[in-house]
Amino acid sequence: MAGEEEEKMEKEIEMEGIASIALLPSGSISGHFIQLPHSICYGLQGTELACERECSRGEDYRLIKLTIIDYSRKRERVIVVECKGHDAARLHNVEHVHGWENDVVGMVEQKHAKNKVLLSFECETLKADKAAEDHIRQFMPNLAGLDAVINIGPMSIKGLNFEAEGRLEEKQDQ
Numbered sequence: 001m002a003g004e005e006e007e008k009m010e011k012e013i014e015m016e017g018i019a020s021i022a023l024l025p026s027g028s029i030s031g032h033f034i035q036l037p038h039s040i041c042y043g044l045q046g047t048e049l050a051c052e053r054e055c056s057r058g059e060d061y062r063l064i065k066l067t068i069i070d071y072s073r074k075r076e077r078v079i080v081v082e083c084k085g086h087d088a089a090r091l092h093n094v095e096h097v098h099g100w101e102n103d104v105v106g107m108v109e110q111k112h113a114k115n116k117v118l119l120s121f122e123c124e125t126l127k128a129d130k131a132a133e134d135h136i137r138q139f140m141p142n143l144a145g146l147d148a149v150i151n152i153g154p155m156s157i158k159g160l161n162f163e164a165e166g167r168l169e170e171k172q173d174q
Helices: 002-011 102-113 129-139 162-173
Strands: 014-023 029-036 040-049 062-070 075-084 090-093 118-122 125-127 149-158
Touching (some): 029 062, 125 129
Antiparallel strands (some): 014 149, 029 040, 040 062, 118 149
16 A cells, blocks of 8 residues: 555656757757756657648647656656647647547557656747857757757646656566
8 A cells, every 4th residue: 555655646746847948940849858946957859740631720739759858867758749839839748639640649548548747838938040049059059050949938747757667667677
């Protein structure tokens, strides 16, 4: 019983902080999330998922396969999020993925079945042109010259616990 309660509490962990995300012309995203107040940095990398037929959610709607990277533990977690807004993005969990290929539907449905990760991001600061390029040179130098737009704003991630996942893997290896 104590193990079940501990597991439930670990799943309920919510990280809050600030994210800085580069929206690339290709539809990909790259950036980082700083968990506050501990200033722990996580990497964010995403690729746009193609829709197999015209999607009826509007031209500013797309699905992103987002990888959250814990550099200190050398672990990552892939989730699927919806992205709304053109240059000022809003990222949230997706509930229904009608119109996408079966592997995308499977990824989303699998995340619902076990240890669901909830993510929310709202752009508060938008940087474009010279301001974006200055930000990129300072914080994301590998993206320099790619004509990205920068979104900065609050992000929360609930249900993601790299430490607990590491302990679970260690137990399974024994």
